[in-house]
Amino acid sequence: MQEAATGIVFTPLDWVWTIMLILLMIVCGVIFYRLGKRSESDFFLAGRGLPWWLPATSVYATHTATDTPMWITGAIYQCGARGIWYPFFAAWTAISAFVSTRIFRRSLAMSQAEWQNLRYSGLGAELLRGWLAGWQTFMNMFVLAWVSAAMGKICVYLFGWPNWLGVVLFTSVCAVYVLVAGYWGVIMADFQQGVISFLVITLVSCWGVYVAGGPLGIVSKLADLGESWRMNPFHFDGFWGLDSGSFYAMDFITLLIMSTVGGLGMGNFIDWYPEAQRIQSAKSVRDASYSIWAGGFVSLIRNSIWAVAILAFFVLYPNIQSEAEYEMGWFRLGFEYLPAGLIGIFFAGIIAIHLSTVSTHLNLGSLYATRDLYHHYINPEATQEQLVKVGRWNTLFLLIGSFVLGLTMQSITSWLIFALWLQAAGIWIPSILQVVWWRFNSWAYLSSWIANLVMSWLVVWVLPELGLLPDLPNWVNFWLLAGLVALVYIPVTFMTKPDDRDHLVRYYAMARPLGFWRPVHEDAVKKGLIGS
Amino acid sequence: MEIFKKNWTAAEADRWTVHDLLASLFGVVAFLLVTVGVIGAFLLQVWGFVCVAVALLLAWLMYRIIDPKLRAMSDAFEARQAEYLDDLEKTVRWEERSGT
Amino acid sequence: MELSPAAGKILGMLMAYAVSSLGLLLAYYNYRKRIVKADVIFTRTARWIIGSVVATVIGASILGAAAVGREGQGPLDALRDNWVGIVVPVAIFAFSFWMTWLLYRHFVGGKE
Numbered sequence: 001m002q003e004a005a006t007g008i009v010f011t012p013l014d015w016v017w018t019i020m021l022i023l024l025m026i027v028c029g030v031i032f033y034r035l036g037k038r039s040e041s042d043f044f045l046a047g048r049g050l051p052w053w054l055p056a057t058s059v060y061a062t063h064t065a066t067d068t069p070m071w072i073t074g075a076i077y078q079c080g081a082r083g084i085w086y087p088f089f090a091a092w093t094a095i096s097a098f099v100s101t102r103i104f105r106r107s108l109a110m111s112q113a114e115w116q117n118l119r120y121s122g123l124g125a126e127l128l129r130g131w132l133a134g135w136q137t138f139m140n141m142f143v144l145a146w147v148s149a150a151m152g153k154i155c156v157y158l159f160g161w162p163n164w165l166g167v168v169l170f171t172s173v174c175a176v177y178v179l180v181a182g183y184w185g186v187i188m189a190d191f192q193q194g195v196i197s198f199l200v201i202t203l204v205s206c207w208g209v210y211v212a213g214g215p216l217g218i219v220s221k222l223a224d225l226g227e228s229w230r231m232n233p234f235h236f237d238g239f240w241g242l243d244s245g246s247f248y249a250m251d252f253i254t255l256l257i258m259s260t261v262g263g264l265g266m267g268n269f270i271d272w273y274p275e276a277q278r279i280q281s282a283k284s285v286r287d288a289s290y291s292i293w294a295g296g297f298v299s300l301i302r303n304s305i306w307a308v309a310i311l312a313f314f315v316l317y318p319n320i321q322s323e324a325e326y327e328m329g330w331f332r333l334g335f336e337y338l339p340a341g342l343i344g345i346f347f348a349g350i351i352a353i354h355l356s357t358v359s360t361h362l363n364l365g366s367l368y369a370t371r372d373l374y375h376h377y378i379n380p381e382a383t384q385e386q387l388v389k390v391g392r393w394n395t396l397f398l399l400i401g402s403f404v405l406g407l408t409m410q411s412i413t414s415w416l417i418f419a420l421w422l423q424a425a426g427i428w429i430p431s432i433l434q435v436v437w438w439r440f441n442s443w444a445y446l447s448s449w450i451a452n453l454v455m456s457w458l459v460v461w462v463l464p465e466l467g468l469l470p471d472l473p474n475w476v477n478f479w480l481l482a483g484l485v486a487l488v489y490i491p492v493t494f495m496t497k498p499d500d501r502d503h504l505v506r507y508y509a510m511a512r513p514l515g516f517w518r519p520v521h522e523d524a525v526k527k528g529l530i531g532s
Numbered sequence: 533m534e535i536f537k538k539n540w541t542a543a544e545a546d547r548w549t550v551h552d553l554l555a556s557l558f559g560v561v562a563f564l565l566v567t568v569g570v571i572g573a574f575l576l577q578v579w580g581f582v583c584v585a586v587a588l589l590l591a592w593l594m595y596r597i598i599d600p601k602l603r604a605m606s607d608a609f610e611a612r613q614a615e616y617l618d619d620l621e622k623t624v625r626w627e628e629r630s631g632t
Numbered sequence: 633m634e635l636s637p638a639a640g641k642i643l644g645m646l647m648a649y650a651v652s653s654l655g656l657l658l659a660y661y662n663y664r665k666r667i668v669k670a671d672v673i674f675t676r677t678a679r680w681i682i683g684s685v686v687a688t689v690i691g692a693s694i695l696g697a698a699a700v701g702r703e704g705q706g707p708l709d710a711l712r713d714n715w716v717g718i719v720v721p722v723a724i725f726a727f728s729f730w731m732t733w734l735l736y737r738h739f740v741g742g743k744e
Contacts, residue, residue, distance in 0.1 A: 081571055088567060094559035098552050098598060106609060108620050117623060123667075126659040134655025138648050205574075215576040231575060233568050260560045284606035286599075293559060297591075300563055304570035311575075371624075373655060377662045380625040453649070495678030510616055514548050531543040626666045 014344025029177025029185030036181035043182035059295025061356035080230030093296025095263030124442025133372035140365030144402035200349025205309035208333035212312035265432035426452025426485035436515025542608030
């Protein structure tokens with residue numbers, strides 16, 4: 001029996017369940033070794049032949065990382081049920097399933113960087129591909145470092161292990177099946193892990209609700225505390241305002257527009273990049289659409305289950321002031337109240353959550369490094385065998401790089417939150433325009449990326465630091481950045497030439513994008529590529 | 533236009549129609565309602581169960597509206613996929629555009 | 633190694649930009665290597681606008697620099713007082729640029 005500093009007791013039965021479930025996850029991935037090594041398309045897209053429910057589970061599993069419960073717990077504990085709108089961005093999948101997912105699946109691009117090459121033409125398209133490939137290779141390594149560091153903290157909290165052990169151990173376990181079976185291993189293990197993690201999340205949350213007095217007990221205790229508003233997801237501090245500590249209806253409207261209309265675009269959320277891989281791995285356009293829709297739907301159900309558990313936690317511990325302390329609320333419900341045996345299952349569920357995120361980013365980072373940087377730029381004539389081998393080397397490189405980042409420079413990972421956020425602000429509209437407007441060209445999109453990196457830095461850090469800009473609420477920051485970046489890409493669009501018309505016509509006939517494509521549509525009809 | 537249209541030609545399915553709009557709209561409302569509804573239902577509130585029920589109804593309507601169209605489009609696209617993939621590999625090897 | 637949060641953020645961002653820029657350079661190098669015909673990126677009007685903006689910025693910088701240190705004098709006064717110190721260097725600068733441009737056109741002319 002092992003007892004950590006926190007008083008959490010792990011019985012031999014808990015360890016048995018934990019180890020057995022870890023072995024099950026690894027074996028489920030490794031047995032796809034023969035399929036993974038067949039070709040580049042198998043190693044990164046499982047041969048483009050998956051039924052919708054497999055990528056759907058993977059979409060859900062990937063959306064669930066070890067830091068997700070901490071983040072959602074923080075939002076709900078602080079804001080009540082209205083905090084549920086912060087993680088609502090998963091709803092981009094509702095519109096995307098029938099718009100951008102469909103268009104992207106029809107392009108057949110293996111990665112978002114490759115799509116730039118199909119949508120745009122010439123030097124601008126290549127520059128975009130190179131930029132995005134570099135960005136994604138690094139970002140995936142970064143996310144790996146981030147989630148591994150979170151796992152390290154959980155192991156310190158639970159067992160008092162040295163930090164490096166928690167960082168390295170479980171991520172390395174995951175690397176076994178990613179290296180061996182590529183995306184086949186990722187998707188099959190994700191299925192296992194998605195099911196396990198959903199069951200565990202529901203179990204622990206229901207247990208927490210029970211401990212707090214049951215559903216009606218929570219309602220009455222909130223009333224006794226004078227905190228009934230916490231149950232209302234639509235409780236706002238007025239329609240709009242500039243206090244960065246308040247939650248206005250404009251925050252909700254901004255989050256709603258951002259998350260739903262954003263589904264028209266490609267690349268406007270960090271989640272788009274792993275989901276793009278899942279879209280292409282589906283066996284048909286129909287399967288791709290349903291996988292994205294269902295994955296998003298289940299993610300939102302999960303968020304709401306968590307929200308109720310955190311309301312239960314609030315009833316149990318209503319006066320915690322420290323963010324670091326209440327962020328661990330959901331973990332505390334599990335480890336402090338579950339009986340022996342179930343704690344092991346809970347820990348296995350946490351590992352499942354961790355592995356599903358790690359495996360995705362290992363394979364995805366390797367996809368960009370292999371398909372876009374190696375295959376397209378370094379060795380266009382590479383054989384399938386060489387490509388799989390390079391894919392494995394790149395996976396290993398990402399793994400080691402993430403350990404170096406996660407173990408030696410943890411303070412750098414605080415940049416990640418900013419990077420994730422900024423991706424949704426300045427390039428949010430350009431990412432939609434590139435899908436729906438034929439005249440929006442590669443130079444405009446590239447300039448919006450560069451401008452966004454500079455503007456977001458200025459608006460969020462530099463100007464407030466110098467006292468030239470007040471500390472603004474999120475909704476104002478979002479629209480301010482969207483407006484400032486537009487001042488760059490709109491002139492660039494009109495000052496540079498449209499993409500090559502023949503190239504656009506080929507893309508249009510294949511992907512059939514939505515929106516303002518009339519001149520290209522007419523040319524495609526004239527050439528007999530499509531019917532009127 | 534027939535909302536629950538069952539038979540689509542490939543050319544019809546390729547066009548953007550009101551069916552896509554309705555499917556997207558129903559999808560968004562279903563997402564909103566399920567987010568709110570699950571919270572209410574877990575707290576045994578009547579409004580929670582109503583929201584979840586309406587969300588599921590909308591999801592079913594969405595499926596009925598869009599599925600025949602998606603099937604027709606997928607079948608037509610899959611018939612040409614091998615040819616498109618061949619073009620894609622040429623792009624990776626710079627063959628499509630060299631000398632242009 | 634533990635850095636202050638601000639230094640960590642800056643370093644993280646620089647690393648991300650550096651890797652992305654490497655991808656950008658790789659793309660540029662390959663495009664120039666593999667595609668014979670170069671792209672004309674900007675329209676004629678755009679080139680005129682960019683040229684005018686650049687010329688105005690350069691002109692304003694020169695006049696601004698000339699006015700610095702001359703208390704109470706505006707840029708035009710500075711130009712009037714010391715036109716030789718401005719016009720002659722500008723002429724040398726323009727002539728050097730023009731010569732270089734002619735050489736560039738000469739060597740690149742056959743290929744574009």
